[in-house]
Amino acid sequence: MGAFRFEPTRLPPETERLRGEVRAFLAEAMPAIPAYIRAGTWSRSDAEFSRKLAARGWVGMAWSKTYGGHERSFLERYVVLEELLAAGAPVGAHWIADRQSAPLILKFGTEAQKQAIVPKIAKGELFFCIGMSEPDSGSDLAATRARAERTADGWVLNGTKLWTSGAHKAHYMIGLFRTSTDSKHGGLTQFLIDMKTPGITVRPIADLTGHKHFNEVSFVDVHLPADAVIGGEGQGWAQVTAELAYERSGPERFLSSLRLVYELIGRIGPNPDARQAAALGRLMAHLVTLRRMSVSVAGMLSRGEDPALEASVVKDLGAVFEQEIPGIAAELVEAEPSLDETQSFERVLAELTMIAPSFSLRGGTREILRGIIARGLGLR
Template identity: 50%
Template sequence: MPAAVETPELRELRAEVRQFLRESIDNGDFVPKADAWQSNIDIDFSRRLAERGWIGMTIPTEYGGHGRTALERFVVTEELLAHGAPVAAHWIADRQMAPSILSHGTEEQKQKYLPGIACAERFFAIGMSEPDSGSDLASVRTRATPDGDRWRISGTKLWTTSAHVATNMIVLARTDEGERHEGLSQFVVDLPNPGITINPIITIDGEHHFNEVVFDDAVLEPDALLGTRGAGWRQVTGELANERSGPERLLSPFPLLAAWGSEVEADDAPATLELGRLVSRLLVLRQMSLGVARQLAAGRQPAVEAALVKDLGTTFEGDVVETVRRMAMTEPGCGSTTFDTLLADGVRHTPAFTLRGGTNEVLRSIVAKGLG
């Protein structure tokens, strides 16, 4: 951050987090990975972060959080990403479900879920994508129907990150008839549930972080409805600003970039030029991401700005991996060094960068509509 933004307090916080992470790496508590926020699940490590107050930072203290600022959370998030820390277990809950419950939840829901998020006892998955829908999140066929004072829900959600370790899941379902973006509602589902089956999806790298989640007439309690019935699409679009604009949309391959940059010789003009180009792009994108964070902290919903950050940021991430692969003159998986492992991680995960959170083509249409 520029000096005008990074106060002494923020610099002190950054140094504290950085020291903790470096000591954790030295002690063998985790091995840095590229794209660790998406796939590297370590519940024990998440709880160690919670003990230090680095989860639920912006949750008010009356709900078990720490009442800190969005910029303080941004600093912690940057350091976790830059060091490739295993944060996938708590990422979704902390990034977007806590703000959503604060905005739309009842007092009982806030008391029930937010303290558990802050202490890394509750982990969330998001049930939006469905089979045969691609990036069209509004093509929801999962249906929730009233049954007395309860709800019954049936349907299938796909590509559901971390559902196999989640204690809860936010599900977007159709509750009423209407236009595509109408008649949708959100539900907070407690897991496990006898009417819900979670099937693993193993990705090309052999990892398990995606899942298929099947709802077979699952019974939900009356307090499962989040926010207003029929207003689910509006609530989801508000959440997506948090999902699409964070530093994870720029920094997924940063451990790889840092490892390569440390090996670039000063007299290697071609490599130095490429490194400079990547770093300059990163600095600009970082300021854009910070700008969205400030708007979110002010209570606004910068959907267009968030879509732009996600589009440009994930394109940059792919360019990082491809540039490093080309300039390093090596192929992933051909060695056993930390750099070789990071490069292999980056190459395997690159195809997902521009897909998750909405494809870049969809995001560009959001930007175009927002600009009139």
């Protein structure tokens, strides 16, 4: 018996019509941007594009209509997401809010929070970032030190969050703060934080490509109202664990290098040599299988099951896959990665070669995921 169950979930035939609609929309609405920029897909923000998508009903697809959602299935949502990613659409602005912030609020938030926030996310008007990592707390998330202390009428936050993607463009953060030092895992609480609150400073950090998409966010005596708590005080760890299952389950965890595969096929041309052909066939076999596993995870989500383990398996395999593609492409074609924007293959190769190390860091490092899988295997 397999240790994990990936049920043979299929995308229902009617989703093919939806796929056609998304492809037609993208052919028209997608800004004319070069391939190396498309390669960034969900790490690139375009607020106007996000609002256009929302207008089509493709943000908040699976949420209740009560909160501005569209009550579509998880599998329909899956089709939209993968088409956006495959096209390299600039979906970064709303991606986190759609993927995990709104689902978290819908699951654990108060009625007032749901009504105030979720409909605006569904309209593509509110963007979110996630305050989890800190300077001294990365993979060891429960070592969170940024603290929230009670005041007469609410909370005051102090501390620093790090590697916060999109904090410079987000309207809100859902941040994990320590509200008690009595217990490592039990003393954490999640807060809904308006990024305009005085005392918050966002300092962009350039990554090795020179892009600035993640940040250091410092909190100095940041006052929040009492109703800024999401879920229960001290429930932060359990809630974050649930949130991470959303964060780890999607097709963005194995499609990151797809643009380079397109460029590679184009550069190789219709008559590959044996080595090139074998590499392309192998990539297809991995991709088709990963996608089928990922659809199984989406099926678990749609049935209300907890896919945390299976999502970790897909993310781990997916990261290995998308991370090895730049190295494979570099060996198959006599070309050098280049920042010259007129050379499409060389430029995309350069971009993905440089950002690939992040694939097995973001959203949970390879080591953390393998630890989770080992626990699922009964070894921890």
